Amino acid sequence: MSNAATPETGGPKSLLPGQMRHSRVGKRPIPLPKGVTVNVTTDKVEVKGPKGTLTRPMTPNVKVKMEEGELHVYPTIMGRDGARFQGLARSIIASMVAGAATGYTKTLQLVGTGYRAEVKGKILALQLGFSHPVNFPLPEGMKVEIPGDSKGTIIILNHPDKEVMGQTAAKIRGFRPPEPYGGKGVRYQGEKVREKAGKAAKSGK
Numbered sequence: 302m303s304n305a306a307t308p309e310t311g312g313p314k315s316l317l318p319g320q321m322r323h324s325r326v327g328k329r330p331i332p333l334p335k336g337v338t339v340n341v342t343t344d345k346v347e348v349k350g351p352k353g354t355l356t357r358p359m360t361p362n363v364k365v366k367m368e369e370g371e372l373h374v375y376p377t378i379m380g381r382d383g384a385r386f387q388g389l390a391r392s393i394i395a396s397m398v399a400g401a402a403t404g405y406t407k408t409l410q411l412v413g414t415g416y417r418a419e420v421k422g423k424i425l426a427l428q429l430g431f432s433h434p435v436n437f438p439l440p441e442g443m444k445v446e447i448p449g450d451s452k453g454t455i456i457i458l459n460h461p462d463k464e465v466m467g468q469t470a471a472k473i474r475g476f477r478p479p480e481p482y483g484g485k486g487v488r489y490q491g492e493k494v495r496e497k498a499g500k501a502a503k504s505g506k
Contacts, residue, residue: 327387350401417453
C-alpha cells in the first residue's frame with residue numbers, strides 16, 4: 302500500500318467507500334538519525350541507538366515500511382479507526398527514535414535550606430528537610446548529573462524512554478512538592494510555584 306491510497310485533494314467527505322483514511326500526523330515520515338536502527342515485526346518494534354534500546358508492542362492495524370531512509374506508517378483498516386491507529390503508531394515510534402538517538406531530559410531543582418542531592422551508585426540520596434535522607438533507586442538506564450556549581454540543588458535526569466523519564470521525575474518531585482508558603486521543595490526547573498501570602502503578610506505585620 303502506498304500514499305496513493307489517499308486522495309490528494311478534498312476533505313473526508315470526498316473519500317469513497319473502500320479508500321483508506323490517513324491521519325494528518327500519522328502520514329508524516331519518521332527520519333532516522335545517524336546510528337539509529339529500527340526492527341519491526343508483527344508483534345513488536347525495537348529501536349536501537351546511542352542512548353539505548355527500546356522495545357514496544359506493535360500497534361495493531363498498521364504496517365511500517367522503510368522508504369529512502371525514513372519510516373512510513375500505513376493503516377491496514379479503513380475509516381477513522383485506521384487513521385487513529387496510524388497516528389498512535391507514528392507517535393510511539395517517533396518518540397522511541399528520538400529517545401534512542403538523544404534521550405529525554407528533565408531538570409529538577411531543590412529549594413530549601415540544607416536541601417541537596419547526591420548520587421551513590423544506583424541510588425539518588427536526597428536531603429529534603431526530613432529527619433532522614435530519602436534514598437531513591439534509579440531505574441535501569443537512567444543517567445543523573447548533579448552540576449558541581451549547584452551545590453547539590455540541581456538534578457539533571459536523562460533516559461531514552463520518555464515514559465520512564467516522566468514517571469521518575471514525578472516520583473522525585475512527589476517526595477517533597479513545592480510548598481505554597483515559601484516555595485520549599487522539589488520543583489521542575491522553570492516551574493512557577495504559586496505562593497500564598499502568610500498570615501503575617503496578610504495582616505501587614
